[in-house]
Amino acid sequence: MEPALKIPDKGSPKPELKRRPDGSDPADDPAAPQIKMFAKSLRAWFGPAEALRGITLPIRKNCVTAIIGPSGCGKSTFVRCLNRMHEVVPLARVEGEVYLDAENIYGPSINPIAVRKRIGMVFQKANPFPTMSIRQNVLAGLSLQGLRCRAPEELVENALRKAALWDEVKDILDRSGVSLSGGQQQRLCIARALALEPEVLLMDEPCSALDPIATAKIEDLIHELRESYTVVIVTHNMQQAARVADFTAFFYLGELIEYGKTETIFKTPQDPRTEAYITGRFG
Amino acid sequence: MDSNTPKKQGGSLGESQSNRGASWAEKTFLAICYAALGLPLLLLVVLIVDVVIDGWPRLNWAFLTNYPSRKPEMAGILPALVGSAYLMLLTAAIAIPLGVGAAIYLEEYTRPSRITSLIELNISNLAGVPSIIYGLLGLELFVRAMQWGRSVVAGAATLALLLLPAVIMTAREALRTVPHSLREACYALGADRWQTIWRVVLPMSLPGILTGVILSLARAIGETAPLVMIGALTYVAFLPNSLKSPFTALPIQIFNWVSRPQAGFHTNAAAGIIVLLALMLALNGAAIWLRVRLQRRMDW
Numbered sequence: 001m002e003p004a005l006k007i008p009d010k011g012s013p014k015p016e017l018k019r020r021p022d023g024s025d026p027a028d029d030p031a032a033p034q035i036k037m038f039a040k041s042l043r044a045w046f047g048p049a050e051a052l053r054g055i056t057l058p059i060r061k062n063c064v065t066a067i068i069g070p071s072g073c074g075k076s077t078f079v080r081c082l083n084r085m086h087e088v089v090p091l092a093r094v095e096g097e098v099y100l101d102a103e104n105i106y107g108p109s110i111n112p113i114a115v116r117k118r119i120g121m122v123f124q125k126a127n128p129f130p131t132m133s134i135r136q137n138v139l140a141g142l143s144l145q146g147l148r149c150r151a152p153e154e155l156v157e158n159a160l161r162k163a164a165l166w167d168e169v170k171d172i173l174d175r176s177g178v179s180l181s182g183g184q185q186q187r188l189c190i191a192r193a194l195a196l197e198p199e200v201l202l203m204d205e206p207c208s209a210l211d212p213i214a215t216a217k218i219e220d221l222i223h224e225l226r227e228s229y230t231v232v233i234v235t236h237n238m239q240q241a242a243r244v245a246d247f248t249a250f251f252y253l254g255e256l257i258e259y260g261k262t263e264t265i266f267k268t269p270q271d272p273r274t275e276a277y278i279t280g281r282f283g
Numbered sequence: 284m285d286s287n288t289p290k291k292q293g294g295s296l297g298e299s300q301s302n303r304g305a306s307w308a309e310k311t312f313l314a315i316c317y318a319a320l321g322l323p324l325l326l327l328v329v330l331i332v333d334v335v336i337d338g339w340p341r342l343n344w345a346f347l348t349n350y351p352s353r354k355p356e357m358a359g360i361l362p363a364l365v366g367s368a369y370l371m372l373l374t375a376a377i378a379i380p381l382g383v384g385a386a387i388y389l390e391e392y393t394r395p396s397r398i399t400s401l402i403e404l405n406i407s408n409l410a411g412v413p414s415i416i417y418g419l420l421g422l423e424l425f426v427r428a429m430q431w432g433r434s435v436v437a438g439a440a441t442l443a444l445l446l447l448p449a450v451i452m453t454a455r456e457a458l459r460t461v462p463h464s465l466r467e468a469c470y471a472l473g474a475d476r477w478q479t480i481w482r483v484v485l486p487m488s489l490p491g492i493l494t495g496v497i498l499s500l501a502r503a504i505g506e507t508a509p510l511v512m513i514g515a516l517t518y519v520a521f522l523p524n525s526l527k528s529p530f531t532a533l534p535i536q537i538f539n540w541v542s543r544p545q546a547g548f549h550t551n552a553a554a555g556i557i558v559l560l561a562l563m564l565a566l567n568g569a570a571i572w573l574r575v576r577l578q579r580r581m582d583w
Contacts, residue, residue, distance in 0.1 A: 088470050090394050117473035127464040131486045144474035144482050189468070196472065 036061035036230040042096035051077040053254040064231040066245030073251040075234045079202045083119035084112035120193030124205040126185035128177030137177040141196040163191035183214025203233040250274045338553030355547025362519040363536035373439030382450030390458040410448035417445040418512025433514035436526040446499045453495025457488040490577035497570035501563045507534040533559045
């Protein structure tokens with residue numbers, strides 16, 4: 001497939017990326033990290049309601065990209081489009097392209113299940129499987145697909161270590177996954193996603209149901225995960241975006257208003273709506 | 284089901300009554316609620332006590348293990364008991380796979396459309412159809428068209444049809460209690476729909492499905508009309524030994540005894556009713572026990 005990655009979209013009529021003051025698109029910056037995923041003119045509907053109105057956005061490799069914006073702006077829909085979870089909802093529909101490396105995951109020959117194995121996801125509310133133990137939860141990605149693992153103990157320990165949960169649960173691996181605290185459950189879900197060795201990790205408001213201490217732990221974790229994974233995090237906590245993200249995209253009413261380095265977005269936003277949002281005047 | 288809902292109501296009513304300063308209107312309403320709760324219970328107690336007084340002396344081991352007889356004091360319910368058990372097993376074997384399968388299809392595979400809402404409407408209507416109609420259907424379809432004769436399997440198939448709407452509805456209810464977030468978790472882990480249903484949705488909804496099925500069976504064990512319709516025998520001096528063998532069932536035996544003139548048979552009927560009630564209670568109890576046991580394993 002042709003490298004569709006340098007497209008500051010001419011084809012789509014709707015939103016252009018805001019240029020930086022020097023006129024360059026952040027995507028053109030040669031020093032910027034490699035692009036892992038690229039959404040091109042992505043549009044999504046719930047029945048007749050258009051939730052995304054043509055989003056073109058790069059996701060950079062081994063970086064944390066934060067999606068911010070007021071409720072209902074389409075940020076969750078956007079990440080759900082990145083691993084083809086949007087279409088799971090009845091009457092939901094997607095148009096446009098999303099590239100993972102050089103491959104369009106909405107291409108005709110693509111199996112969404114294969115996509116989801118490469119792109120892990122963590123949800124707003126921790127959702128460990130109640131019928132499974134902690135160990136089984138970590139291995140769930142394999143066992144659901146009926147796969148056997150050669151060294152399950154190693155895999156469990158590795159995944160739990162990466163999710164910074166191992167020390168807290170190593171002696172209670174056979175307890176039910178739902179017996180843990182909310183923050184631990186969320187990290188268990190992260191471990192469950194990491195056990196499948198995904199390339200990209202999508203996090204849909206992973207801390208919105210957690211207290212500040214649990215939130216801090218997850219944020220530290222996101223920092224570490226960046227070393228080996230590409231992370232996309234949806235949040236409506238702007239401090240969180242500022243703390244964890246390398247790049248930030250601001251969504252409003254289903255459109256991408258502004259995208260750039262987190263520092264630039266927060267210090268010198270170009271669009272008045274971005275400025276209004278990050279200074280807390282709406283949303 | 285009926286046995287535990289009134290208790291719950293009673294509990295919450297008691298609490299709010301202890302709440303001081305309830306208005307006059309609320310007190311009146313509470314009184315009406317108590318009456319609505321008490322009257323049916325009273326009626327039920329009177330009925331049960333009456334039956335137990337009549338039938339208790341007749342209840343002994345011989346009554347359970349004897350074949351029917353012309354002499355009331357010699358008569359027993361063994362063929363009816365075995366026939367009912369046989370019938371229940373077969374009914375469950377037919378109704379559970381069909382009902383749960385239909386529920387899974389409706390709940391997990393269809394997308395809302397005109398046809399599915401038509402199907403749903405029909406299922407809830409079928410749940411209200413009088414059981415004698417099912418008996419007519421069974422007679423025509425299983426006894427005559429399929430040429431199964433007046434056999435256990437024809438009876439079980441008829442009862443299974445009768446139970447299907449209830450089984451489908453309770454199974455759907457149980458499937459719906461599995462949070463959507465867990466299905467999403469499965470899909471996000473790269474599981475397909477089949478794997479999601481088998482490894483997460485079904486295990487989690489099992490308690491609900493099982494209790495629904497058992498409660499439906501408890502209802503079926505007392506069904507008389509459809510069995511009379513397809514021609515269950517009223518005097519059986521042998522045990523059913525194959526799918527095609529003729530049979531009788533507890534309610535039919537009771538019905539038969541009640542319609543005899545001799546008082547001895549009426550006592551037998553009362554004793555038979557006690558056995559039937561005990562069976563239903565046991566089934567209901569099993570349902571509650573299963574639900575509690577299975578749900579303790581996963582409190583979410």
